[in-house]
Amino acid sequence: MSVLAVGLSHRSSPVALLERVALSGEARLKAMSEMAGADAVNEVMMVATCNRVEIYADVDKFHPGVAALSELLSWHTGVALAELTRHLYVHYEERAVQHLFSVACGLDSMVVGEGQILGQVRAALKEAQQSGTLGRVLNDLGQRALRVGKRAHTETHLDHAGADMVSLGLLVAGRHLPAAAARPAAPAEADAACPHVPAGAGGADGVAAALPRPQALAGQRVLVLGAGSMSALSANTVARQGASSVVVANRTFERAARLAECLTEAYEPLRSRAAAFDRAADELAGADLVISCTGAQGLVLTRDDVAAAVARRGGRPLVLLDLALPRDVDPGVRDLPGAVLVDIEDLRQATAEGTGDVAGTAADISAVREIVEEEVAGYQAVRRAELVAPTVVALRSKAQTVVDTELSRLHGRLPDLDDRARGEIDHAVRRVVDKLLHQPTVRVKQLASAPNGGSYEAALRELFDLDPHKPDAVTLIDPATAEEG
Numbered sequence: 001m002s003v004l005a006v007g008l009s010h011r012s013s014p015v016a017l018l019e020r021v022a023l024s025g026e027a028r029l030k031a032m033s034e035m036a037g038a039d040a041v042n043e044v045m046m047v048a049t050c051n052r053v054e055i056y057a058d059v060d061k062f063h064p065g066v067a068a069l070s071e072l073l074s075w076h077t078g079v080a081l082a083e084l085t086r087h088l089y090v091h092y093e094e095r096a097v098q099h100l101f102s103v104a105c106g107l108d109s110m111v112v113g114e115g116q117i118l119g120q121v122r123a124a125l126k127e128a129q130q131s132g133t134l135g136r137v138l139n140d141l142g143q144r145a146l147r148v149g150k151r152a153h154t155e156t157h158l159d160h161a162g163a164d165m166v167s168l169g170l171l172v173a174g175r176h177l178p179a180a181a182a183r184p185a186a187p188a189e190a191d192a193a194c195p196h197v198p199a200g201a202g203g204a205d206g207v208a209a210a211l212p213r214p215q216a217l218a219g220q221r222v223l224v225l226g227a228g229s230m231s232a233l234s235a236n237t238v239a240r241q242g243a244s245s246v247v248v249a250n251r252t253f254e255r256a257a258r259l260a261e262c263l264t265e266a267y268e269p270l271r272s273r274a275a276a277f278d279r280a281a282d283e284l285a286g287a288d289l290v291i292s293c294t295g296a297q298g299l300v301l302t303r304d305d306v307a308a309a310v311a312r313r314g315g316r317p318l319v320l321l322d323l324a325l326p327r328d329v330d331p332g333v334r335d336l337p338g339a340v341l342v343d344i345e346d347l348r349q350a351t352a353e354g355t356g357d358v359a360g361t362a363a364d365i366s367a368v369r370e371i372v373e374e375e376v377a378g379y380q381a382v383r384r385a386e387l388v389a390p391t392v393v394a395l396r397s398k399a400q401t402v403v404d405t406e407l408s409r410l411h412g413r414l415p416d417l418d419d420r421a422r423g424e425i426d427h428a429v430r431r432v433v434d435k436l437l438h439q440p441t442v443r444v445k446q447l448a449s450a451p452n453g454g455s456y457e458a459a460l461r462e463l464f465d466l467d468p469h470k471p472d473a474v475t476l477i478d479p480a481t482a483e484e485g
Contacts, residue, residue, distance in 0.1 A: 001058050002058070003058060003059075003092070003137065003141060004058075004066065004092055005099050006073070006089075007054030007088065008087045008089065009051055010052065015343075020077060029130075030076070031076040032055075032131050032133045033131055035057065035068065035072050039068065042057070042058040043134060045125065045128040046127075047103065049120050050165065050323060052108075056142075058138055070088060094380055102372055103121070103145075106149070107369065111165060111347075113364070116165060118149040118153070125142040128142075141379070144375065144379055148372060151371050151375070165230075165323060166237050166323065171350075172321075172346060173289060173319050173321040176317060177317075177319055216242065217243045219244045220288045221243070221244060222245065222289045223247045223283050223291070224238075225250075225277075225280055225291065225293070225294055225300055226295065226324075228295060231250070231291070232259055244270070244271065246272045248263075249275040249276065249283060250274070251294075256274035284309030290319070290329075292321070292323065295324065296324070300324075301320070301329045305330075306320070307339075316338075318338065318340070323343075391460055399437055410425070444457060444460055
């Protein structure tokens with residue numbers, strides 16, 4: 001059993017391809033189910049965000065595992081395998097573990113150190129568990145990755161040095177917003193994060209609360225499309241940055257209403273309300289900034305929607321921040337006078353150019369990498385120790401068989417022994433065997449946890465002729481041969 005990672009991200013793929021590979025919830029569950037049922041694949045977990053689609057699997061063999069995951073990803077996304085493989089990266093065993101730990105820490109994110117990825121890894125674990133594709137190997141690995149991510153954020157200042165995707169998006173989009181009359185700063189008690197923002201996705205103790213310009217959106221009117229975790233984080237962030245009003249539009253109106261009510265309570269005197277999703281286009285004319293991250297599979301705002309809104313704004317620019325993958329906003333909006341579209345491709349370019357204080361310091365990044373290396377070594381040591389366990393079971397099973405056979409032979413030769421004598425003999429023989437095996441089995445587990453420790457397990461199997469995969473079918477002593485001895 002070995003861990004395999006196959007995926008593509010903002011580092012390896014253009015955003016247009018990531019958009020095509022993005023699967024909806026139901027489609028993702030179906031794809032994972034078929035992957036877990038493929039030959040050589042035992043377990044599957046998929047981490048899907050606006051910046052990456054990664055499949056983690058427990059596989060029996062490397063090449064069949066890569067082929068199965070790649071072909072099924074191609075089949076379910078409709079992207080030709082030849083096109084897909086040009087952008088796929090593959091990590092195996094220790095490198096796969098290291099990659100997942102780095103992802104969980106935010107080291108591989110577009111914005112280094114962002115905290116949202118930790119919540120996304122947690123969601124991927126839960127989704128795989130619900131789909132029945134998560135087993136012991138990936139569950140242990142995923143839980144360990146969450147632990148590593150938490151260590152990175154509590155033991156270093158990487159997240160404070162960086163910014164999340166929402167904060168970066170607002171930093172870039174905010175450049176195109178006209179200055180507005182500053183509104184009073186929100187009272188201190190309003191720093192409590194809205195409960196609709198999930199753990200690991202930002203909040204008062206996360207990146208959003210540590211922005212360098214807390215009133216960067218003073219007086220701006222914001223429309224948020226969607227009410228999921230990214231939308232809730234966006235709404236909280238703009239409220240914390242001084243927006244004068246926030247309108248939330250979501251397909252489930254009740255969810256939008258809950259988020260709007262939460263914002264009003266947490267950020268007084270902010271004005272917030274919910275709007276029907278099918279009337280979202282009608283809300284454009286009254287907004288200065290639109291943030292969209294719905295997770296829809298088609299466009300939410302068309303070029304015509306935005307053009308109609310711009311025509312009613314009397315020359316005031318409309319800025320749209322599209323954080324969704326696939327896109328929510330028609331790319332044709334870029335050609336409209338009076339409208340500015342900022343999407344993930346723009347954020348990637350901004351990151352490459354080093355826009356703003358969005359990169360963690362070298363010291364923090366180095367410290368997190370050390371944590372990752374330490375945790376990878378610890379995980380590998382535990383895995384190596386676990387792998388020797390079947391051999392130890394086989395050894396003890398074989399010893400038990402030998403003891404049972406020899407005691408049976410002895411009792412057959414000495415039929416006149418009373419029960420007390422038989423019991424004493426049985427107890428003495430079993431204690432001798434247990435004592436002889438104790439030190440070697442303890443020691444081989446310790447040695448197996450070290451690099452190249454597998455050689456000790458191999459030696460044990462060779463010396464005692466063991467089959468660790470079939471402990472109940474270990475070599476038996478032939479009673480006839482034992483009698484001859």
